[in-house]
Amino acid sequence: MVTFPNAKINIGLNIVGKRPDGFHNLESCFYPVGWADALEILPQTDWHHQVVSFTSSGLSIPGNQDSNLCLKAYRLLAEDFALPPVSIHLLKAVPIGAGLGGGSADAAFTIKALNQLFSLDISTENQQKYARSLGSDCAFFIENKPMYCFGKGDQFEETSLRLTGKWILLVNPGLHISTAEAYSGITPRVPTQDLRELLQKPIGQWRDFVKNDFEESLFKNHSVLPQIKAKIYDLGAQYASMSGSGSTVYGIFDHEPDPANNFQNSTVWKGELN
Structure with a gap:
């Protein structure tokens, strides 16, 4: 079985409070985009070497392969179901640590693929429970549709926001921003305007209302990021923002954008939104 775990963007990102467990509460709209990895999962056929x-x-994946989220997802389900050994191959295309949820998508799509491949009949709600234990963004990719997200x-909460027919341009300068660096510049605060209401505006x-709280400090530390954002607006974007805690910056257009040679030394992807 082959599936294509896709990325997501954050439209608005407010860090509203620190949690007792050390995490932060946030609010954002998660929106799927078409930039995707390819994930193949096959049952083992060689009875003499039946190991996962x-x-x-x-793209090179940092860290020990044994701790990859796809393997963690398999082991999580194997604790509750009699799964046979499988071979998992991941073609990594979505940049890592780029604010696009690529690793989270890989984990969630592994859960969905195993559920389908072995007819496990796990409900959407329970697939989300498994995914939540693997990472904060993972559960979003089970339903993989635009959602207002919090906690x-x-x-999740349903959103009526749809950008069908719009184009998106994603620019990743290959800059690694650690979670620690991103949050070190944040002072959590509850915004004065509700993001859900702001997203109802044209x-x-x-541009004037929907903010990513990480931009203020990270743009000061990494001058390439505001430069990319300004160039995206120069190309005619209706809205541009950094996604997640960086370092990808995106623009939403009402026409197909032509990035030309504006973003040298960056990875660029464009496509239509659903």
Whole structure:
């Protein structure tokens, strides 16, 4: 079975409070985009070497392969179901640590693929429970549709926001921003205006109201980020923002954008939104 774990963007991101467990409460709109990895899961056929295997190609994945989220997702389900050994191969295309939820998507799509491959009949709600234990963003990718998100980013509320037919341009400068650095510049605060109401405004007005709290400090530390954002607006974007805690910056357009040679030394992806 082959699936394509896709990225997401944050439209607005407010850090509203520190939690007793050390995490932060946030509010954001998560929106799926088409930039995707490719994930293949196959039942083992060699009876002499029946062990779970994980391999990857494409972008290099840091850390020990044994701790990859795809393997963690398999082991999580194997605790509750009699899963046979599988071979997992991940073609990594979505940049890592880029504010796009790529690793979280890989984990969630592993859960969904195993559920389908072995007819486990796990409900959407229970798939989300498994996903939540793997990471804050993971549960979003089970339903994989636009959602207003709150809590750690793992609680959801339906949103009517749809950007079907709009184009998105994603620019990743290859800059690694650690979670520690991102949060070190944050003072949690409850915003004066409700994000859900702001997103009902015409997209052309978002520029003045819909903010990512991480931008203020990270733009000061990394001058390439505001430069990219300004260039995206110069190309005619209706709205531009950093996604998550960086370092990808995106723009939403009402036409297909032409990035030309504006973003040298960056990875660029564009596509239509659903």
